[in-house]
Amino acid sequence: MMLHIIKIGGNIINDEGKLLSFLEKFAAIEGKKILIHGGGKLATEMAEQLKIRQHWNEGRRVTDAKTLKIVTMVYAGYINKNIVARLQAKYCNAIGICGADGNLIQAHKREHATIDYGYVGDVDHVNVEFLLKLLEQDMTVVFAPITHDKAGQLLNTNADTIAQEIAVALASHFEVGLIYSFEKSGVLLDLENPDSVIPRISPVYYSELRKQEKIAHGMIPKLDNAFAALNSGVKKVMIGNAADLDRLIAGTAGTTLTHE
């Protein structure tokens, strides 16, 4: 049976109704599964309430020490534990963790010649052994996008990247399906037309679409990462609306990326 690794986007988390309906479908997925969540605007709201000014450097948000504290509280505390409690209520035995727990994801502080990103981590290593133990015990792992540097420093890390790294790290142990679920219906052929979802994209078709500049700018890094994951042994990547999670997995909604 396939191991499903599912990332949910921040906008789903911000919407109580959408989140609950997503978790309902998530809990019903048969077999082993891992959920990776972002934090969305809850962290930004908390920063505003605490009057912690968000700094930007060449268009990128900087995770300074105070912002790191907020994302650690909001992602690894509030959001993570609420998702776990709700899954428990649906008889889905979940455990909420971040990359520091069990030394699951070791990362290093991003270094860049001109931009100071602050406490942002780039992943070095996924500790597969402990993840395998948790999955063996039929635990559903709920992952907050915080990692550590093994020297005592927590680091804010992109949730899409974490999903991809975990998927690749587990690809030699399971048939892995990686799912990016958010508020859009999938990869659109025509950005103006929400019904123009492309059901399947192969690497060849993807390079055609890129040449024709048919892929929305914001979608390109996601798709590049998705194809990199496929090249590293992940079986399928599915992209689509969190509200359609069951149909995404069945392949009857959203966009499925495949090897051929």
Place this chain on the structure above:
Amino acid sequence: MMLHIIKIGGNIINDEGKLLSFLEKFAAIEGKKILIHGGGKLATEMAEQLKIRQHWNEGRRVTDAKTLKIVTMVYAGYINKNIVARLQAKYCNAIGICGADGNLIQAHKREHATIDYGYVGDVDHVNVEFLLKLLEQDMTVVFAPITHDKAGQLLNTNADTIAQEIAVALASHFEVGLIYSFEKSGVLLDLENPDSVIPRISPVYYSELRKQEKIAHGMIPKLDNAFAALNSGVKKVMIGNAADLDRLIAGTAGTTLTHE
């Protein structure tokens, strides 16, 4: 070898230097160990910064929905993950969790005829099996004092109680030493004299001390709970200064409660 279950008090957590020196000693303890932390005044400070007024009912703090959000963020997020990251740096493979994770501690919302405590949980059940699995894998468990009701609701739960419940639940599997570490040196014979620590207290001696009203009022519930834990199979209970953790465990500092 003894399983050590160690509760650290909030005042240690508030003091960066004391916390780091405690964690150094904690990481050096040989054998299996579990750390339970409170949150101290960090949660109160956060409530003040967010202008969330703390409500009191007949002298007791009420955990309303907003306060529950804060304690979940601060205890299960900020404090828990920072402790884990620091232990990882000391080659202590730790995992930070709360009672909702793995359904480890199921509780119910406290009901009281006259006082509304809000989202405060009283423990029903500790899921020993999953804890045993984590300990078997040589994971050091770091526990935030949040539980859940298995119906989706997180609950704020007393950290001393959690330590005691976990100790009792594991007493049939390990020789358990339960340690309450805080800023005081132990149980004092003379409250005015910090050097008057009582090294050992048996149940018989305890009832004598109670009769003579020698036990400080605030210490009585701690000691009552400690003796209850001993009666339920816990081997030793040690009470003393977090700065003396190694000596507490060796029995050369603090107060040790024993069966006889």
